[in-house]
Every structure is written in structure tokens, then in C-alpha cells.
Amino acid sequence: MSAGDDWATRYLAELQTQRRLSPHTLAAYRRDLAELAQLAGHNDWATLTHADIRRFAARLHACGQEPRSIARKLSGWRGFYHWLGQHSALPANPVDGVRAPRRAKGLPKALSVDDAVQLMEGNRRAHAEPFELCNRAMFELLYSSGLRVSELAGLDLAAGKDALGWLDAEAQEVVVTGKGNKMRRVPVGAPARAALAAWLAVRPPARDGSNALFLSKRGTRISPRVVQSRLKQHAINSGMPVHVHPHVLRHSFASHLLQSSGDLRAVQELLGHASITSTQIYTSLDFQHLAAVYDKAHPRAKSK
Template identity: 55%
Template sequence: MQPQAPDAPLPDPMAAWLRHLESNRRYSPHTLDGYRRELRFLIELAERAKLPLDKLGNGHIRQFVARLHAQGRGPRSLARTLAAWRGFYQWWAPTIGLAGNPVAGVRAPKAPRGLPKALSVEQTQALLDRAPAKVATEPAALRDQAMFELLYSSGLRLSELVGLDLRYTRSAEHESRGWLSLEEAEVIVLGKGGKRRSVPVGQAALAALRRWIDVREQLAPPAASADDAAALFLGARGRRISPRVVQLQLARIAQAAGLPTHVHPHVLRHSFASHVLQSAQDLRAVQEMLGHANISTTQIYTRLDFQHLARAYDQAHPRAGRKS
């Protein structure tokens, strides 16, 4: 099933909810686009059932989820769908006098929880050594080096990276959601749920950032919008870099480095968490740096750490049973 055409206008209540999330909750454009897609699925399903949105009940929502699941939507995808629908009705229901939220209590099928993919320290080093600034001085190459060093140094989400400003900016046209502080060697980011946190930046990333900032103006157009003018990382046309460009550049460099797995930005976040936990053994500190609301989310990295210890045991212990 495909949602409504992406350019079709949303019903007024849905459009108003998205504006509320943007202006009052400071949700990122990436998150809002995802919610917009999920709301279009709800419209499509309601139209097929020949019911207006305010007449949908809990049973209808369960049927919709079952239909999407049968069509191949996985548990994680359905969980995102339900989060969007639930959030919309939670905001809208009181304004029109609905007795309750029809999405309340509806859960996506459980997914087997796999381990996050993380690179080894050696693989991460090979990737960052392969980044183009090692062999080039063009602005785009220096930008890529700075982005990838920062992703690994600070464990940022992709949306947090592209949302960074060069420095804190506040004007009538633009206010920073996240920004770099070279003086304090940290980035301040706005994470999930509108929660702001400060994350330290390592020396290698700071050096790469300074090299990029020295040439950043070469990509900055003279008549940029307030948002683009404030952005830390710029694309080829001088606009704030898009998540897709970051993904493509990282995948290309990882392939050139000969890494055996597909590398996307979140792999560097996972690698950061795994390597810091292996070194410091401080789960609470890793939780704070990643911006996890619940420490149980962070605890999955202890399983990665155990895998690392198990491999070391197999390789080193005389009674591990390895054949020479």
C-alpha cells in the first residue's frame, strides 16, 4: 500500500498538529516528514474503510495495523506508524470532544532485538584514515572529513549532525537548534523529544573541524537564507547539507576503505558507544552522551562489549578450545 501522493494537502487538523510540533516542540524537518508520510497512510486506510478520522475506533486501528503488517511492514516500521497516529489523536481528540485516543493500547508486533552494527576500532580507524581530506584540500573533502570525525567522536545522530550551526545564532529568521563550540570543545544538540544535551568533541575531530571552517566560506553563497548561512556543514550549492548527501559520501568512503559491511551514519554512532563503553565501562556516561531517555536502550551496547571480550578470550586463553 502506498500513502497519498506526497504533494496532496493534509486535512486541516493534521496540518495544524505538524505545525504545533514544528513551532512548539521543535521537531526536526526529518521527523516531521516521517510523520507526514505516516499520516497519509492513515488517511488512505480511513478512506478505504469509508470512515472519517473522528469516527475511527480502536478496532479499526488494529485492523489497519494488521493490514499493513500483512503487506510487509515490519515491527519497527509499524511502531513508527503508530507513534505518529497516537501522537496526532492525543493532540486532536480533546479539541473535538472524542472520548479517547483510538490508537491507545495498540502495539506493533514485537521484533527480535538484534545487536546494533558497530565497527571495530581498527575498521573505524581505516575508515577515517580513508576519508578524503587525507589526500585532498578541496572544501567538500575537508567537510566530509570533519563530518565523519565528528559523528564518531561525539556519537551524534544524523539529524543532529546536519542540524548543527557554526555557532549559536538567534534572530527573527532563525534560532539555532544545535551548534558547535570550539572554545569549549563540545557540540550542543537538540535530540529526540526536544531534549538538549552537550557532548564533548575529541582532538582529532576538533582539528578536522577547524580545517573545514577555514574553507567553509568557499561553499557559502552570498545570498543564503538565514538557516543556510548559519549551518555548520554546507552542500555543493551552499545550502545546509542534506542527510542523503552525508549517507552517500560515507558509504562511498567506506567502500573505498574495503570495509565488509554497509556503513551508514548510525553505524558510527554505534561504534562510538561500543568503543567508549569498552574503554570506560561507564554505562551512565554513555547514556548521557547518546541522549537516551532510558538506560535500557543503552544497555544493548553491553552485549556488544561482551562479544568483544568473548573474542579476546577465544584468541588468548589457553583453554578456550581454539585449534591452532
């Protein structure tokens, strides 16, 4: 038995008797330490360095282990070395400062074009209440202009001294101040303009003295949380097969625009991204759309 194995046995025994960890948790610690022993080879655990642990983490990642799993192993190793430092002349904890690889950023969810149209057209009544007209205008504008929900909630009826964003009905666009105080102008499509006109025809004066474009049922500026709640319920009532939140409409705006135009720079400007890198993720969504078209239409796409 190596010195490392002896230290590991003592550590696990202490976890069991003093911290009274469950058998399942102890088994996980045992597996993590066994993996550390395998990675260390014949090297004494007490001599492992920060660089060694970083190399081990990189090797685990190269072997296909998920960042979350590697982070859990590093946490277990860090706890072991903390204990070892209390029972030996360990100069420093070699795991301190070592982080797991970043998790791959998942593709944003986006509705299909048909689902987006169904969501915009769904659950309409001939004689809608004012708040229903408000909802319709908000949802149409989110999808039409790709706004963040905070940008939508911050819109005013017109430009003012302290306005962070406003509706320019004459120019048929909205002007918003997004992240980094970056101002941009985004066109408003015809269905959204019609929905906004219907809402403005019944919009009551704001009770909070604001110039807010969209109001809550109390007559105050609507909050992003309320927009999110109303959209979620509207999606359920419209029969959407997935959970819909405001950012889904922003993603749908971007991916549908890219599918039709192929102009990544234009989509970047309309979304208000400071870097093209943030926008490039939509090229993956666009490829998914093209791949689906290929699979459906090409005679040699699928094996017989």
C-alpha cells in the same frame, strides 16, 4: 471429518476457484489451517475465542516459531474466520486484535576499532577539495561525538535564536537538541577538532542565508540523505568490508566508549537516551568483544 475440516475444505476450494491463488499459496493456507486444527484439538472452530487464539500464538512462539511466521499464520486464520462469518452465525472474528509477538530487537552493527580508524584515515589527499574537508569533518564528528545524522546536519556555527545545535569551539564541544527536545553537550575529540578547523578555514558563505556548519556543494545546509550518501561512498573507497551509514558510526562510538570505560550511564548521557534501557543493548556488544578476546587469548578457550 469434523465441522472445522469441512469449513476449511470449502474455504480452500473457494480460494482456488474464485481467487485463483497459486498452488504454492494454497498449500501455505492449507498448512496454516491444519496447524489451527491441531491447536484447537476437539474444539469446534466456531467456538474458539479471542483468548484461545492468543494462547495458540503464544504456544507457537514458545515452540520457537519466528514472530514473522506467526504473524503470517494469524493473517491466514483471520481471513478464514472473516469468510466463515459470511457463511455461518459466527458471533465475531476471534483473530481480530491478536498480534504476533514482537520481533527481538537485533544488536546494532558497529565497526571494530581498527575499521573505525581505517575509515577515518582512509582515502586522504594532500590537497583536498573543500567538500572533501567537509566530509572529513562530518565523519570525524559523527564518530567522535556519537551524533545522530539529523543532529549533525542541523548544527550551526554558533548558538542562535532558532539553532537546534551548534559548535562551541571554545568549549571543544557540540550542543545538540535531540529526541524529545532534550539538549545535551558532547565533547569533540582532537582529530575531529582538527578536521573541523581545516573545513572552517575553507568554508564558503552559505547561499541559503543560514548559519549551517556543514554545506552541500550548492552552498546550502547539507541534508541527512547527502551525509549518508557521502559516507557510504567514502566507506567503499576506504575498503570497508561492510556497508557503513551514519548510525553505524553512532553505534561504534557507543560500543567503543563502553569497551574502554564500562560506564553505561555516561554513554547514556552522551547518546541522549531518555532511558538506560535503550543504552543497555551496547552491553551485549561489549560482551561480544570480551568473548572474542577470551577466545583468542585464553589457553583453555578452544577445544583441541
